[in-house]
Amino acid sequence: MASQADYKDRQFLAVIGDEDSVTGLLLAGIGHVTAPPDNQKNFLVVDSKTDNAAIEAAFERFTTERKDIGIVLINQHIADRIRYRIDTYTQAFPTVLEIPSKDHPYDPEKDSVLRRVRRLFGE
Amino acid sequence: MSGAADREAVFPTRQSLGIMKAKLKGAETGHSLLKRKSEALTKRFREITRRIDEAKRKMGRVMQIASLSLAEVTYAVGGNIGYQIQESAKSARFRIRAKQENVSGVLLPAFESYQTEGNNDFAMTGLGKGGQQVQRCRETYARAVEALVELASLQTAFVILDEVIKVVNRRVNAIEHVIIPRTENTIKYINSELDELDREEFYRLKKVANKKQRDTAEEDAQMKAKKEQQQKELSALAEGNEENEAPKAAPEDDGPADILAAEEDEDVIF
Numbered sequence: 001m002a003s004q005a006d007y008k009d010r011q012f013l014a015v016i017g018d019e020d021s022v023t024g025l026l027l028a029g030i031g032h033v034t035a036p037p038d039n040q041k042n043f044l045v046v047d048s049k050t051d052n053a054a055i056e057a058a059f060e061r062f063t064t065e066r067k068d069i070g071i072v073l074i075n076q077h078i079a080d081r082i083r084y085r086i087d088t089y090t091q092a093f094p095t096v097l098e099i100p101s102k103d104h105p106y107d108p109e110k111d112s113v114l115r116r117v118r119r120l121f122g123e
Numbered sequence: 124m125s126g127a128a129d130r131e132a133v134f135p136t137r138q139s140l141g142i143m144k145a146k147l148k149g150a151e152t153g154h155s156l157l158k159r160k161s162e163a164l165t166k167r168f169r170e171i172t173r174r175i176d177e178a179k180r181k182m183g184r185v186m187q188i189a190s191l192s193l194a195e196v197t198y199a200v201g202g203n204i205g206y207q208i209q210e211s212a213k214s215a216r217f218r219i220r221a222k223q224e225n226v227s228g229v230l231l232p233a234f235e236s237y238q239t240e241g242n243n244d245f246a247m248t249g250l251g252k253g254g255q256q257v258q259r260c261r262e263t264y265a266r267a268v269e270a271l272v273e274l275a276s277l278q279t280a281f282v283i284l285d286e287v288i289k290v291v292n293r294r295v296n297a298i299e300h301v302i303i304p305r306t307e308n309t310i311k312y313i314n315s316e317l318d319e320l321d322r323e324e325f326y327r328l329k330k331v332a333n334k335k336q337r338d339t340a341e342e343d344a345q346m347k348a349k350k351e352q353q354q355k356e357l358s359a360l361a362e363g364n365e366e367n368e369a370p371k372a373a374p375e376d377d378g379p380a381d382i383l384a385a386e387e388d389e390d391v392i393f
Contacts, residue, residue: 019205024193111179
């Protein structure tokens with residue numbers, strides 16, 4: 001509830017995903033690079049060579065450090081790599097959303113929010 | 124008796140009884156209000172979870188279509204455009220705005236997507252070939268992102284509602300299982316103490332009345348005895364008149380003084 005105060009400035013989306021997902025979402029026009037001094041991008045391309053620490057750092061940056069991001073999109077197979085971070089993330093802002101990728105079909109069983117839905121209704 | 128039960132530390136007076144009764148009433152009103160709030164929120168919550176479930180499935184389909192159109196682009200352009208696009212991204216065209224919705228006093232944020240005008244980072248993408256596919260792909264992805272934004276606002280509402288419902292339910296349970304029983308116990312305790320005081324008072328009054336009765340009876344007896352004695356003395360005096368006139372005066376003075384003193388005592392007692 002404390003996070004309700006700062007939701008007004010959040011106007012961007014952020015992406016952590018494989019190349020195709022990021023390319024597509026950038027085409028839609030969500031890409032944003034902040035003003036020259038820090039040049040922070042709001043997207044991260046992850047491939048098989050990217051290590052988990054880098055993903056985690058990006059997740060951390062998007063969710064806690066940056067105050068202008070309202071939604072964090074993350075590919076489900078990448079979310080699986082830092083699953084413990086996603087599952088322990090319970091804040092309302094920014095919202096973390098797991099999206100399917102081209103090579104990995106969407107599995108509702110793994111989604112942290114859907115799992116909570118299931119647990120609440122005892123299914 | 125009520126010392127063992129859980130109750131508030133108050134003195135058993137009529138004033139605190141009044142306070143406790145008011146408190147109990149307040150707690151009951153609060154309980155029913157909170158219960159209703161919790162029900163309203165739960166209703167909303169269930170609706171949202173159902174919509175999340177639907178939206179998640181829809182998202183799966185939309186994203187599939189979007190990746191297909193991206194594959195079309197890759198094919199048409201004849202190479203990977205990912206790098207070019209990542210490098211040319213400068214300023215977000217697609218942005219979100221948060222607005223609030225009020226559900227029984229809980230502010231639920233909802234995201235709304237909008238596109239800024241006159242901001243095209245990818246004007247050169249697909250200039251050589253595949254421009255149409257690129258355009259179509261952008262539209263498809265824009266629609267997909269819209270669906271994602273909708274889902275995200277549902278999810279935010281879900282997280283906040285979840286938290287609020289927990290808090291409200293905790294309050295409802297606290298009032299129902301802690302505050303109301305404790306206040307009732309306190310009222311019971313005060314009542315029993317007051318009854319006890321009443322009984323004590325009654326017993327005391329009875330005792331006092333008994334004592335008074337006894338005292339009066341005793342005094343009556345004393346008076347009677349005194350009167351009899353006086354009578355005797357008087358008759359004795361009357362008899363003695365004939366023999367001796369001189370000593371008569373002194374006893375007669377004593378007699379009335381004694382009676383006066385006795386009467387005064389009587390007055391003091393009653």
